[in-house]
Amino acid sequence: MTSTWSRFNITSIVLGFAFLYLPIVLLIVFSFNESKLVTVWGGFSTKWYVSLFHNQGLMDATWVTARVGVISATAATVLGTLAAITLTRYTRFKGRVLFSGMVFAPLVMPEVITGLSLLLLFVAVGLDRGFFTVTLAHITFTMCFVAVVVQSRLVSFDRSLEEAAMDLGAPPVKTFFQITLPVILPAIISGWMLAFTLSLDDLVIASFTSGPGATTLPMKIYSQVRLGVTPEINAACTILIAVVAVGVIIASIANKRREIQRQLDEQAAQRG
Amino acid sequence: MKSLGSIRRDFAPWNDPKAKPYIQFDKVTKKFGDFTAVNNLSLTIFEREFFALLGASGCGKSTLLRMLAGFEEPSAGRILLDGQDLRGIPPYKRPVNMMFQSYALFPHMTVEKNIAFGLKQEGMPGPDIERRVAEMLKLVKLEQFAKRKPHQLSGGQRQRVALARSVAKRPKVLLLDEPLGALDKKLREETQFELMDLQQELGLTFVVVTHDQEEAMTMADRIAIMDKGEVMQVATPAEIYEAPTSRFVAHFVGNVNMFEGKVAERTASTTRITGATGAQIVVDNGGEATAGSDIVFAIRPEKIKVSSKKPADAVNALEGEVYDVAYLGDMTVYHIKLDDGQVVRASAMNASRVTEDPLTWNDRAWVSFRPDAGVVLTR
Numbered sequence: 001m002t003s004t005w006s007r008f009n010i011t012s013i014v015l016g017f018a019f020l021y022l023p024i025v026l027l028i029v030f031s032f033n034e035s036k037l038v039t040v041w042g043g044f045s046t047k048w049y050v051s052l053f054h055n056q057g058l059m060d061a062t063w064v065t066a067r068v069g070v071i072s073a074t075a076a077t078v079l080g081t082l083a084a085i086t087l088t089r090y091t092r093f094k095g096r097v098l099f100s101g102m103v104f105a106p107l108v109m110p111e112v113i114t115g116l117s118l119l120l121l122f123v124a125v126g127l128d129r130g131f132f133t134v135t136l137a138h139i140t141f142t143m144c145f146v147a148v149v150v151q152s153r154l155v156s157f158d159r160s161l162e163e164a165a166m167d168l169g170a171p172p173v174k175t176f177f178q179i180t181l182p183v184i185l186p187a188i189i190s191g192w193m194l195a196f197t198l199s200l201d202d203l204v205i206a207s208f209t210s211g212p213g214a215t216t217l218p219m220k221i222y223s224q225v226r227l228g229v230t231p232e233i234n235a236a237c238t239i240l241i242a243v244v245a246v247g248v249i250i251a252s253i254a255n256k257r258r259e260i261q262r263q264l265d266e267q268a269a270q271r272g
Numbered sequence: 273m274k275s276l277g278s279i280r281r282d283f284a285p286w287n288d289p290k291a292k293p294y295i296q297f298d299k300v301t302k303k304f305g306d307f308t309a310v311n312n313l314s315l316t317i318f319e320r321e322f323f324a325l326l327g328a329s330g331c332g333k334s335t336l337l338r339m340l341a342g343f344e345e346p347s348a349g350r351i352l353l354d355g356q357d358l359r360g361i362p363p364y365k366r367p368v369n370m371m372f373q374s375y376a377l378f379p380h381m382t383v384e385k386n387i388a389f390g391l392k393q394e395g396m397p398g399p400d401i402e403r404r405v406a407e408m409l410k411l412v413k414l415e416q417f418a419k420r421k422p423h424q425l426s427g428g429q430r431q432r433v434a435l436a437r438s439v440a441k442r443p444k445v446l447l448l449d450e451p452l453g454a455l456d457k458k459l460r461e462e463t464q465f466e467l468m469d470l471q472q473e474l475g476l477t478f479v480v481v482t483h484d485q486e487e488a489m490t491m492a493d494r495i496a497i498m499d500k501g502e503v504m505q506v507a508t509p510a511e512i513y514e515a516p517t518s519r520f521v522a523h524f525v526g527n528v529n530m531f532e533g534k535v536a537e538r539t540a541s542t543t544r545i546t547g548a549t550g551a552q553i554v555v556d557n558g559g560e561a562t563a564g565s566d567i568v569f570a571i572r573p574e575k576i577k578v579s580s581k582k583p584a585d586a587v588n589a590l591e592g593e594v595y596d597v598a599y600l601g602d603m604t605v606y607h608i609k610l611d612d613g614q615v616v617r618a619s620a621m622n623a624s625r626v627t628e629d630p631l632t633w634n635d636r637a638w639v640s641f642r643p644d645a646g647v648v649l650t651r
Binding site (some may be wrong): 158159160163164165166167168169170171174179182184262265266268269 | 288341342343361362364365368369372373374376378379380389390393394421423424425426429435438441
């Protein structure tokens with residue numbers, strides 16, 4: 001095997017990365033633009049970040065998004081974990097196929113349909129649209145992602161751990177909270193983070209199910225862009241990207257370090 | 273006094289009609305759907321006994337253990353522990369503890385916390401727990417590993433933590449599911465003796481499940497050989513080896529030569545057998561065989577003597593040709609093809625460094641054995 005950096009290889013890599021990241025780089029660069037015109041560079045400045053924090057509308061939307069995200073991700077994690085446990089532990093009950101199909105359907109369901117059907121439901125029940133309905137909708141569509149993540153962990157979970165706990169005198173509920181939960185916790189946390197991220201950047205479903213006073217950040221950004229892109233929006237998006245990137249980087253570093261530590265420990269243990 | 277095999281310790285409650293059974297399986301059946309894992313099985317285990325369930329995988333031995341622990345309920349029959357019917361008692365309320373094949377150590381807890389887990393469930397006061405944990409760590413020689421997590425331990429150390437955790441509560445019975453299965457051969461041999469010492473020291477009743485006959489022979493007071501959900505024979509290791517009651521058991525434990533045949537003559541002290549291929553064999557213990565019945569004569573390789581000339585005083589001597597010779601260091605294994613076509617396996621200890629009359633491929637040879645060297649099997 002030869003690993004030469006042929007002209008073709010380099011070109012395809014550059015083009016690939018450019019395709020993926022050039023728009024984002026442009027967005028970040030222009031968030032530091034002095035000029036009010038989005039596409040004309042007028043020198044470096046951070047003034048849009050300052051004005052961003054004085055934009056009450058955007059700040060309100062951020063606050064709504066954060067609250068919706070935390071509440072819906074938490075509820076979706078609880079429900080998704082329960083669904084995952086049911087699916088892995090009770091392999092034979094009536095309607096299991098239907099149940100698993102229904103749990104995982106939102107993964108492939110077009111968002112427009114999810115959003116529209118939820119809207120129809122809320123109207124039919126007479127529920128006033130607002131903060132509560134967006135949160136409810138987000139719980140519904142993020143739950144299946146949590147279920148997938150937790151289920152894949154539970155499949156490899158050694159049941160004899162639970163049996164050992166019960167054998168040593170712990171009743172089932174205690175066993176769940178003292179043994180099962182701590183062992184699958186990393187998967188539950190990833191599930192929560194996934195649900196939070198999905199809630200954070202959802203525009204379609206939120207647009208259908210939200211009402212006055214509960215505008216989320218993506219909705220706010222989208223509506224402002226329709227009146228013309230302002231550098232303020234660029235700044236808001238840059239902050240969002242930074243938050244997500246920092247989160248991902250921290251998570252992967254922590255993961256990597258744990259993995260390395262584990263390998264070192266195991267090698268040390270083998271040596272005695 | 274004559275006795276089968278070698279004597280180990282003076283402990284044989286199963287021969288004492290007044291001894292009270294400690295664990296009783298009473299006509300226990302366990303079905304999983306259409307599959308019968310355990311079939312109408314009755315078994316008695318005594319207090320302080322080291323009892324082994326030996327069998328190939330799928331013979332129902334693990335199911336038996338899991339029913340004792342409470343993870344499975346029998347489909348029919350009863351299990352009694354110290355006179356108490358265990359039906360309906362969940363695992364967390366049974367006075368038995370189990371050591372799992374996978375060890376099942378809690379990965380998020382230190383060695384110390386793992387051992388303390390069962391004691392905490394009991395509601396034992398803190399200082400007592402600390403004392404007991406220290407005692408257990410000392411017992412398994414892991415004092416300096418108390419603060420480690422399971423993944424920071426070697427396989428042998430994990431095994432010892434699992435053991436310490438399962439005996440920490442001083443259960444009435446300790447169940448061990450393939451306790452040495454995951455260890456390498458050398459460590460396994462060491463650990464066998466450690467387990468035996470531990471059982472003596474704590475005075476507990478041990479029930480161990482294994483597929484390794486050597487392990488069962490080494491450790492157990494009695495062995496139950498299982499096949500297809502049924503017990504084939506329950507006896508001491510020596511009895512299992514020297515006096516198997518069926519072809520299955522004779523085959524399952526150790527090597528054996530089998531001669532198909534018919535009982536030609538039966539008296540109180542001797543049984544004359546005519547082999548299917550013509551060999552004449554005289555045995556002084558015919559068991560339940562009656563004249564004219566079809567039987568199998570089973571004899572272990574080390575009970576057969578191989579020589580180049582017919583031994584003058586031998587009651588049973590058959591002639592043949594050396595077919596194969598395997599020199600293993602401590603002993604030599606001969607495969608002798610008898611003139612009637614049957615191949616006999618014989619092994620000889622190499623008690624001296626030089627052999628006076630060496631036999632090799634294609635030499636004519638005689639195999640001989642005493643009338644009490646083998647057993648007659650009717651099933």
